[in-house]
Amino acid sequence: MVYTRCLEDLLVDGKLIMESRETVRVLAYARTLTNQKNKKARHISIGASLLLSEYRRGFLRNIRNYAFMVLIFSLVLTFFALPAAYYEFQTVAYRTANYDISLSGPITKTDVQKLKAYKGTQYVLALSDFTTDIWSQSNHIVADVYLVDNISIASEALLVNKKLLVQGSFEPNACVLPANLASSLKVGIGDFIDIKWESFKLKSTKGKSLRYRVSGIVYPNTQRDIIVADASNKEQFLVSLKKAIDQENRMSTGYSPKYSPDYEAAFIKLKSFANAGSEGLLDQLGSKKNELIFETRQQALKSRINEAAKLGQSYQFWFLQYGALALYLFLFLGNSLKNIDLRQKLYAILSAIGANRRLIIIHNALDSLITNSAILIFSIYITKLYFRYFLTFYLPAIVVYKVIGIALLVNLFAFIISSVIANIKLSKIEIARLLRLE
Amino acid sequence: MGIVRLTNVTKNYIHNKHKVCVFNNLDIEVNSGEFLIIKGASGSGKSTLLNIIGTLEKPTSGKVTLFGKDISHGGIHELSELRLRTFGFIYQAFNLIHFLTAFDNVQLPLLLSGHVRSAELERFVHEMLGRVGLAHRARHYPAELSGGEQQRVAIARALVNNPTIVLADEPTGNLDKQTSGEILYLMKQLHGEGSRTFIVATHDDEVVKVGTRIIDLNYLTVGV
Numbered sequence: 001m002v003y004t005r006c007l008e009d010l011l012v013d014g015k016l017i018m019e020s021r022e023t024v025r026v027l028a029y030a031r032t033l034t035n036q037k038n039k040k041a042r043h044i045s046i047g048a049s050l051l052l053s054e055y056r057r058g059f060l061r062n063i064r065n066y067a068f069m070v071l072i073f074s075l076v077l078t079f080f081a082l083p084a085a086y087y088e089f090q091t092v093a094y095r096t097a098n099y100d101i102s103l104s105g106p107i108t109k110t111d112v113q114k115l116k117a118y119k120g121t122q123y124v125l126a127l128s129d130f131t132t133d134i135w136s137q138s139n140h141i142v143a144d145v146y147l148v149d150n151i152s153i154a155s156e157a158l159l160v161n162k163k164l165l166v167q168g169s170f171e172p173n174a175c176v177l178p179a180n181l182a183s184s185l186k187v188g189i190g191d192f193i194d195i196k197w198e199s200f201k202l203k204s205t206k207g208k209s210l211r212y213r214v215s216g217i218v219y220p221n222t223q224r225d226i227i228v229a230d231a232s233n234k235e236q237f238l239v240s241l242k243k244a245i246d247q248e249n250r251m252s253t254g255y256s257p258k259y260s261p262d263y264e265a266a267f268i269k270l271k272s273f274a275n276a277g278s279e280g281l282l283d284q285l286g287s288k289k290n291e292l293i294f295e296t297r298q299q300a301l302k303s304r305i306n307e308a309a310k311l312g313q314s315y316q317f318w319f320l321q322y323g324a325l326a327l328y329l330f331l332f333l334g335n336s337l338k339n340i341d342l343r344q345k346l347y348a349i350l351s352a353i354g355a356n357r358r359l360i361i362i363h364n365a366l367d368s369l370i371t372n373s374a375i376l377i378f379s380i381y382i383t384k385l386y387f388r389y390f391l392t393f394y395l396p397a398i399v400v401y402k403v404i405g406i407a408l409l410v411n412l413f414a415f416i417i418s419s420v421i422a423n424i425k426l427s428k429i430e431i432a433r434l435l436r437l438e
Numbered sequence: 439m440g441i442v443r444l445t446n447v448t449k450n451y452i453h454n455k456h457k458v459c460v461f462n463n464l465d466i467e468v469n470s471g472e473f474l475i476i477k478g479a480s481g482s483g484k485s486t487l488l489n490i491i492g493t494l495e496k497p498t499s500g501k502v503t504l505f506g507k508d509i510s511h512g513g514i515h516e517l518s519e520l521r522l523r524t525f526g527f528i529y530q531a532f533n534l535i536h537f538l539t540a541f542d543n544v545q546l547p548l549l550l551s552g553h554v555r556s557a558e559l560e561r562f563v564h565e566m567l568g569r570v571g572l573a574h575r576a577r578h579y580p581a582e583l584s585g586g587e588q589q590r591v592a593i594a595r596a597l598v599n600n601p602t603i604v605l606a607d608e609p610t611g612n613l614d615k616q617t618s619g620e621i622l623y624l625m626k627q628l629h630g631e632g633s634r635t636f637i638v639a640t641h642d643d644e645v646v647k648v649g650t651r652i653i654d655l656n657y658l659t660v661g662v
Binding site: 046053 | 520
C-alpha cells in the first residue's frame with residue numbers, strides 16, 4: 001500500500017513526473033508485489049483445475065472410500081449429538097408444558113369443580129384419554145388420544161403444546177399430532193384422521209368414530225404417542241360413549257366401581273406454585289385424592305433429566321463416541337497419506353516442469369478441503385437421517401448447531417493434522433527417483 | 439561459450455549403510471547450442487548427472503554454474519523457477535500426467551510461467567503439438583496414445599516454454615527401433631531450429647551418432 005501511494009505521488013495525469021533510481025526501485029517493487037499476488041492466484045487456479053481433471057478421470061475409484069468415511073463420520077456425529085438430543089427428547093415436553101400438577105385416574109366433573117374452586121388455581125384442564133385406533137386414508141395405528149374441552153388451554157398446558165410445533169397450529173375442532181405419528185399415518189396439515197374404538201371389541205363402540213382435521217404437527221418426545229384433539233363440542237358423544245363402555249364392562253366383568261369417571265387426567269396450573277402448595281389443592285378432593293396419581297411437573301422433569309444423564313455417564317457410550325472418532329481420524333489421515341503416495345509421481349512431474357512447492361501444497365490442501373467439505377456436508381445430512389428414521393428423534397435446532405460445531409471442529413483438526421503430515425511427506429519426495437519409475 | 443559448468447562435482451549416496459560413489463571430481467563444460475551426448479553403461483551416473491544439471495538433485499560436493507551463476511546450493515523456490523524458465527525435461531518413462539489430455543499436458547508449463555496470455559495459449563499449444571506432428575491428437579489422454587506419440591507430447595511439453603537447455607534421459611529407451619528413429623529425427627530437427635542446447639543421456643549407439651559432442655562417463659567416472 002505504501003508503494004502504491006509512492007507511485008501515485010510520482011504520477012501526474014498518468015505520466016511519470018520524474019525518472020530517478022528511486023522511481024525505478026518503486027516500480028520494480030510494485031511489479032514484484034503484483035507478480036507475487038498473480039502467482040498465488042495462478043497456483044490456486046492451476047491446483048483447482050488439476051484437481052478437477054483428476055476427479056473427472058478417477059472420481060469413481062475413490063467414491064467407495066469416501067462413502068465409507070461419510071458413514072463413519074455420521075456415526076461419530078450421531079454418537080456426539082446423541083446425549084444432547086436424548087436430553088431434549090426426554091425433557092423438552094416437561095420444560096415447555098405450562099402446568100404445575102398432573103392428576104391421573106378416575107376424575108369426575110365434581111372433582112374438577114372442586115379443583116377450580118381452590119383459591120390458588122389459575123386453570124384446570126381435564127381430559128378424556130383413550131388408547132385407541134387411529135385411521136388415515138392409507139394406514140392405521142394405535143395411539144393415545146387426549147380429547148380436551150379447551151384447545152387453547154391445552155396448547156399451553158399439555159406435554160404436546162404449541163412450543164413444540166413443527167408445522168401448523170392448535171385450532172378448534174382439529175387435532176395436533178407428533179411428527180412420527182404423522183409419518184406413520186402418512187398425513188400432513190389439512191388431512192383427516194378418524195378416531196375409532198374397534199379394538200375395544202365392544203358392541204357399544206362398534207361403528208363409533210370421530211373425524212378430525214390435522215391442524216398441527218409437533219416434535220416427537222417421550223410423550224410421542226399422544227394426539228391432542230379438541231372435543232369441546234363432543235361432550236354428548238363422549239358422555240354416551242363412556243356410559244356405554246362402562247355398562248358393557250360392568251356386565252361382562254361383574255365388577256361395579258363406585259362411579260363412572262368423566263375424565264382420565266387433569267393438568268392444573270397454580271397462580272403461584274411455591275406459595276399455594278399442592279397439599280392444599282388436593283385436600284379439596286377429600287378422600288378421593290388417594291385414588292389419583294399425583295405428580296408435579298418439576299418432579300417429572302427432574303426424573304427425565306436423571307434419565308437423560310445416564311446416557312452421557314455410561315462408560316460404554318463414551319467408548320463408542322471416542323472409538324468412532326479415533327476410527328474416523330485414522331481413516332481420514334490414512335486416506336490423506338494414501339493420496340499423497342498415489343500423487344508422488346504427479347508431484348515429481350510437476351516439480352520437474354518447474355512448479356514450485358507452494359503449488360503442490362495448495363493442490364494437496366485444496367483436495368483435502370474439498371473432500372473434507374463434502375464429507376462434512378454429507379455426514380451432517382446422513383446424521384439427520386439417522387436421527388429421523390433410525391432413532392425416530394427429530395433434531396432440534398440447538399442439537400443441529402451442536403452437530404455442525406462438532407463436525408467443523410473434528411474436520412478442522414483432521415485437516416490441520418493431515419496438512420502438517422502432508423507437508424512433511426512432500427518435503428521428502430525423491431523427485432529424481434520417481435521420475436525414473438515407469 | 440560454456441553455459442553449464444560442473445567443477446569437481448562428486449555425488450555419493452548411502453545404500454544399506456554403505457557409501458556408494460556415483461562419480462567423483464567431475465569437470466564438465468556444456469556449450470551453448472550443442473547436442474551433447476552423455477554416454478555410459480547402466481549405473482555409470484548418466485541420469486544422476488542430468489538431474490544435477492537440471493537441479494533435481496544436489497551434488498555431494500563441487501560446484502555447478504549456469505551462465506556463471508552457482509546453482510548447486512539454491513533454495514527450492516529459486517530452483518523451481520530456474521527449471522521452469524531454463525530447462526525442458528524428456529524422460530524414458532515419458533512422465534505425462536495421465537489424467538490430462540495431450541493439450542493440457544503441453545499447456546501446463548505455459549500456465550505455470552504465466553507469460554502467455556490466455557487468448558494466445560491455445561494457439562501456442564496447438565502450434566507446438568503441430569511441430570511434433572500431434573495436432574490431431576490434442577484431446578487424447580496419454581493412455582490413448584502409442585509410446586512414440588506419448589514421447590512426442592513429452593517433447594512438446596519440454597519445449598513449449600522455449601527453454602535454453604533440454605535434458606533428455608534415455609528418450610528412446612522405451613521405444614521400438616523405428617519409433618526411436620522418428621523421435622531422434624524430431625529432436626535433431628528441433629535442435630536445428632534454434633540455438634537450444636540438448637543434453638542427452640543414453641547408452642543407445644543410434645542416439646550417440648546424432649550428437650555434436652560425446653562425453654563417455656565410463657572413462658570419466660572414478661567409482662569407490
